[in-house]
Amino acid sequence: MPAISVQDLRKVYGEDEVALDGVSFDIEEGEFVVVLGPSGAGKSTLLRILNGLTEPTEGTVEVNGEEVRGRRDDVAMVFQLHYVIESMSAYRNALTGALSRAGLLQSLMTWYDEEDKRAALDALETVGLLEEAEQRAGSMSGGQQQRVGIARALVQHPTLLLADEPVASLDPKAATEVMGYMRSAAKDRNLTTIASLHQVNIAREFGDRFIGIRNGEVVFDGDGDDLTMEAVDDIYYGEGGDDPAEVLEA
Numbered sequence: 001m002p003a004i005s006v007q008d009l010r011k012v013y014g015e016d017e018v019a020l021d022g023v024s025f026d027i028e029e030g031e032f033v034v035v036l037g038p039s040g041a042g043k044s045t046l047l048r049i050l051n052g053l054t055e056p057t058e059g060t061v062e063v064n065g066e067e068v069r070g071r072r073d074d075v076a077m078v079f080q081l082h083y084v085i086e087s088m089s090a091y092r093n094a095l096t097g098a099l100s101r102a103g104l105l106q107s108l109m110t111w112y113d114e115e116d117k118r119a120a121l122d123a124l125e126t127v128g129l130l131e132e133a134e135q136r137a138g139s140m141s142g143g144q145q146q147r148v149g150i151a152r153a154l155v156q157h158p159t160l161l162l163a164d165e166p167v168a169s170l171d172p173k174a175a176t177e178v179m180g181y182m183r184s185a186a187k188d189r190n191l192t193t194i195a196s197l198h199q200v201n202i203a204r205e206f207g208d209r210f211i212g213i214r215n216g217e218v219v220f221d222g223d224g225d226d227l228t229m230e231a232v233d234d235i236y237y238g239e240g241g242d243d244p245a246e247v248l249e250a
């Protein structure tokens with residue numbers, strides 16, 4: 001059984017805004033998959049459906065054989081913008097990952113048990129921030145804040161980690177560093193990961209497998225060797241040389 005199975009996903013916003021059309025793929029446990037594609041291709045919609053934040057118009061998503069219907073505790077998401085709470089320490093931010101698993105009363109009281117506390121410290125160590133655990137998140141660099149976001153996701157003990165353009169707002173050095181931590185965290189835990197990225201060079205460095213989406217359809221699915229310059233051109237601009245500007249506007 002694949003860890004993730006996506007079958008014939010279609011998403012139409014409003015009357016006729018087709019964001020995804022006939023998207024199908026399986027992902028094995030522990031794979032680190034990068035979703036590539038131009039702006040407006042449907043990457044974010046795909047990740048939001050995988051996370052249960054958006055309902056597909058047609059098609060199904062299964063995580064470990066169970067159909068996704070609404071939010072799942074075992075699916076964690078790292079977002080593009082820093083979702084950290086600036087006034088709290090890195091450690092407190094990481095701990096909030098445990099809230100998604102907690103009962104209502106426990107989350108209202110923000111109680112954390114010893115296991116959660118250990119998980120938060122362990123996750124901060126994984127992203128190289130153990131020494132900064134008590135530092136206020138708001139005083140950290142963008143890259144550090146995004147690493148806190150990854151730690152928070154890890155504390156959720158997910159079986160699937162999703163990241164929607166996690167390094168889009170970072171400079172190339174910080175972006176590479178954050179992706180390095182994300183990959184090693186995922187590999188250490190055999191955690192299935194799907195990240196959307198628009199920087200092809202960074203994607204190439206970290207992905208095991210690449211799924212290219214253009215105009216809501218899968219136009220590429222292969223490993224780093226398959227991801228030639230021609231393949232990248234095709235994902236972004238389309239076969240037969242569509243006008244890049246038009247595709248990017250689409």
Ligand code: ADP
Pocket residue numbers: 013014017018019037038039040041042043044045046250
């Ligand atoms: P990407 O993440 O690849 O940039 P998106 O999934 O954000 O692509 O968008 C895919 C298409 O769906 C785009 O044409 C976008 O304008 C449209 N879209 C996305 N979200 C909404 C929404 N909430 N309502 C209407 N259209 C949307």
